[in-house]
Amino acid sequence: MPEKIDPWSSKLEVKNYDKLLKEFGIQDFENMLKRIREPMLTMKRGIVFGHRDFDRVASAMEKKKKFVMLTGLMPSGKFHLGHKMVADEIIYLQERGARTYICVADIEAYNTRNQSLDKLRKTAIEEYLVNYIALGLKPRNCDFYFQSSRSSDPEKANAYYKLIGMVSNRTTMNEMRAIYGELTPGKIMSIFTQVADILHPELPEFEGECPVVVPVGVDQDPHIRLTRDIATRMKGNKEFDFMPPCSFYHEFMPGLKGGKMSSSDPNSYIALTDSPKAAKEKVIKYAFSGGRDTVKExxxxxxxxxxxxxxxxxxxxxxxxxxxxxxxxxxxxxxALLTGELKQFLIEKLTAFLTSHQKKRESAKKQVDKFLKK
Amino acid sequence: MPEKIDPWSSKLEVKNYDKLLKEFGIQDFENMLKRIREPMLTMKRGIVFGHRDFDRVASAMEKKKKFVMLTGLMPSGKFHLGHKMVADEIIYLQERGARTYICVADIEAYNTRNQSLDKLRKTAIEEYLVNYIALGLKPRNCDFYFQSSRSSDPEKANAYYKLIGMVSNRTTMNEMRAIYGELTPGKIMSIFTQVADILHPELPEFEGECPVVVPVGVDQDPHIRLTRDIATRMKGNKEFDFMPPCSFYHEFMPGLKGGKMSSSDPNSYIALTDSPKAAKEKVIKYAFSGGRDTVKExxxxxxxxxxxxxxxxxxxxxxxxxxxxxxxxxxxxxxALLTGELKQFLIEKLTAFLTSHQKKRESAKKQVDKFLKK
Incomplete structure (x- = not known):
């Protein structure tokens, strides 16, 4: 748990995690560690701190049974280290047998950010997909799809969209307002779509009954909670019978300046397409230091x-x-270690990673079609 | 216009029609009559009293250019004379060249009436489609579809559902509340779906640019208005460019007891599967009379x-x-004519119609597959 690993982290953060863990029934991930043969670095280090029903995923991994990993991406701006963190989780699970569903939330982006579908598609492929591939995503058992054109298989397409139409029946305006605050028609449509994204892998036209796990930042838990509630309310329905989806939660990687790593502020992030030189300069100039004001101090x-x-x-x-x-x-x-020296450690690691990754991106570009042809 | 044809009709009705015509910009259908070579009986009699942009449809009919007729059906209960009235309009337009889109609003019914999709499908086919066919609907240029499974052509299915996702972006909660009153998530989803139903024939995956006309009861005008507004707001959008849909409006056929003909009250309607004997009894027992209390009077x-x-x-x-x-x-x-005699005229006509129609239903049942295989 965060307070063990980050004894000095702000009280607010700990309080929030506590609140999440206790009030909202998120389970401590630490207990899960002994059930996972090769946990990720972020799991071992407590950065992945909580989960819901990950037991079902751990069982599936142990018994080599079918399970699904699903994640959504909003195709806006540059793919940065915060996105890499999720990509690493995706690829970790894919390597351990997960059917991998990656949803490009282009309907959501269209409705909330007013970009054309063509532009969104281009960003999703050139920024996100190419980086995923370079980081190790494989086309086998990977369903990379767009909300706006789910599948070239009409049975799958109709089943998915039918579900979007149906989930709306299992929630109320009050519940949605409590979770999302002020609602617009575009937001509401995005929410229904997102709920169906998370639930649809369990439809018979897709994988059928199996655990579905969604790796998320803690801020995404409300979506998960709503989706789990809707799944529970649909249980026993002949046509739509879902288990509540599983999830696990990671802390946010801090932005360079200490706040959030945000696509809208290039000085808050290292993009995976930043040159090693540019990345070095960002670290030197912007990376918030926990050091003292003077070397002496x-x-x-x-x-x-x-x-x-x-x-x-x-x-x-x-x-x-x-x-x-x-x-x-x-x-x-x-x-014993000064801020400049600490930054130098990071710069060396970053330089090696970016140099190697950017080479991999070149061959990744040639593999894009394998993920898009279905 | 109603007040000319029904001089004694209630003031409220006239006022409502006036309001519709003036406040909401519905145009008088009378002016349209001279442009239509063979108007329907209900058009000539002013029962069809108003329209929006029917000029575009009249032009297409004159010049034998492509146009679309679209209607939606809510598969609940029995198919009665009120439904026949719309069916006659559908078939009239199909015979004059309309590409005929009939939408089974099963997502809407599921979200607002809590019936299973299977049951809704059965009702849509056995009640609605069989009666349409017996009344003269032809499979050629007819697209009879379910909201829950738009098409077996993935391009069409994806395009339709994509549009549902997108229209939400062109309205506001306030506008929707002003039109529909209290909203639920299920209602909102139904509204988005309905707007896309009306607009989607103009997508390049379907008919492309051409007039789309929706025959409706006057109570449905708010849907038409919202859809026309959304279409106007989408104009000039590279991906979704629509003309506002056209419409025409008929008065309601009264129910037997004088109020609305309602599926939920069997004594308010004559179903097309009522036996001539049952229909006769309903007319004698329930048909509201405009006669005097005594024969003498x-x-x-x-x-x-x-x-x-x-x-x-x-x-x-x-x-x-x-x-x-x-x-x-x-x-x-x-x-000179007594109520009993007037009822007898109707009973003779009804008996002839029901007897002939119910024979046609038997052969219609064998044609159902031609409408469902796409």
Missing amino acids: HRERGGNPDIDVSYQMLRFMFEPDDSRLKKIRDDYMSG | HRERGGNPDIDVSYQMLRFMFEPDDSRLKKIRDDYMSG
Whole structure:
């Protein structure tokens, strides 16, 4: 849990996680770790901190039974390290047998961001899909689809869209307002579509009965809760009988400046297409430091890795070796390691990753068609 | 216009029609009559009293250009004379070249009436489609479809459902509330679906640019208005460019007891599967009379055909000969014709129609597959 791993993290954060865990019935992921043969780095480090019904997924993985991983992407802006974190989860689950459903939320983007479908499609492919492939996504058992054109198989297309039409019957305006605040017709349509996205893999036209798991940031839990409630209300319905979907929750990777990593602020993120030089400059210029104001003070009193963005990026993904990470942490806290040196560790890792990844992107571009032809 | 044809009809009705014509910009159908080579009986008699942009349809009919007739049906209960009236309009337009789209609003029925899709499908086919066929609907250029499974052509299915997802972006909650009153999620979904139903024939995957006309009861005008507004707001959009749909409006055929002909009250309607004997009994027992309390008073002062349901049924559909209808009307008003005699006229016509229609239903049942295989 976050408070064990991040003893200095802000009280608000801990309180929020606590609230999520207790009030909303999210389960602690730590208990799940012993059931997973090769947990992800973010799972072992408690960055993945909570789940709902992940037991069903763990069982399916153990017994090599069918299960589905589903994620949605909003095709806007650059694919950055925050997106990579989700991509790593997708690929981790695909490698462990998940049928992989990746939904391009183009209807949602059209309704809420007013971009043309053509432009959204281009972004989804050139930014998201190419990066997924370069990170290791495989076409086998992967259904990469657009909300606006679900399938070239008419049975599948009709079944999916039918479900969008039907889920609306199992919620109320009050419930939706409580979850989403002020509603617009476009938002409402997006919500119905999203609920159907999460539920539809269990339709007989798709995978049939099996666990469906959605990896999400904690802010996405309301969607999951609504979808689980609707699934429960549909249970026993001859035509639509779903198990509530499973989920697991990760902390947010901090943006460079310490807040959110946001597509709308290029100085808050490292994009996977940033040149190593540009990335280096961003880290030097913007990465929020947990160090002291002067070298002298830092040497004496040490820095705070838990608010230091460079340290967090190493922790989230760039330093897989726990003992080396611990040494960095200890040295930073003791004052032996300076902010400039810490940033240098990150820059080296980032440079290696971006150089290698951008080469992989070139061959990934040639594989795009394998994911789009269905 | 109603006030010319029904001088004694209630003031409220006239006021409502006036309001529709003036406040909501519905155009008088009378002006359209000279442009139509063979107008329907209900058009000539002013029962079809208003329209929106029917000029475009009249032009297409004159020039034998492509146009679409679209109607929706809610598959609940028995198919009665009120439904026959719309069926006659559908078939009239099909015979004059319309591509005929008949939408089974099963998603709407599911969301608002809580019936299973299977049951709704059965009713749509056995009640509605069989009667349409027996009344003269032809499979050529006829697209009889279910909202829940639009097409076995994936391009068509995806295009239709994509449009449902997109129209939500062109209205607001306030506009929808002003039109429909209290909204539920199921209602909202039904509205988006209905708007797409009316607009989608113009998509390139269907007919492309051409007039689409919807024959409706006056109570349905709000749907038409919303759809026309949304179409106008989508104009110039590269992906979705529609002309506002056309419409025409008929008065309601009165129910037997004088109010609405309602599926939920069997004594308010004559179903097309009622036996001639049952129909006769309903007319004798329930048909509201415009006659006087006693024969003596009737002979002296005459009856009121405008509130007499038997007379209205003759006027709406069962007495095609204008001079004979005029004689019935005059005789009833003068007192020469008694209510029992008037009812007898209707019963004879009804008996002949039901006997012949129910024979046609038997062969119609064998043709159902031609409408369902696409």
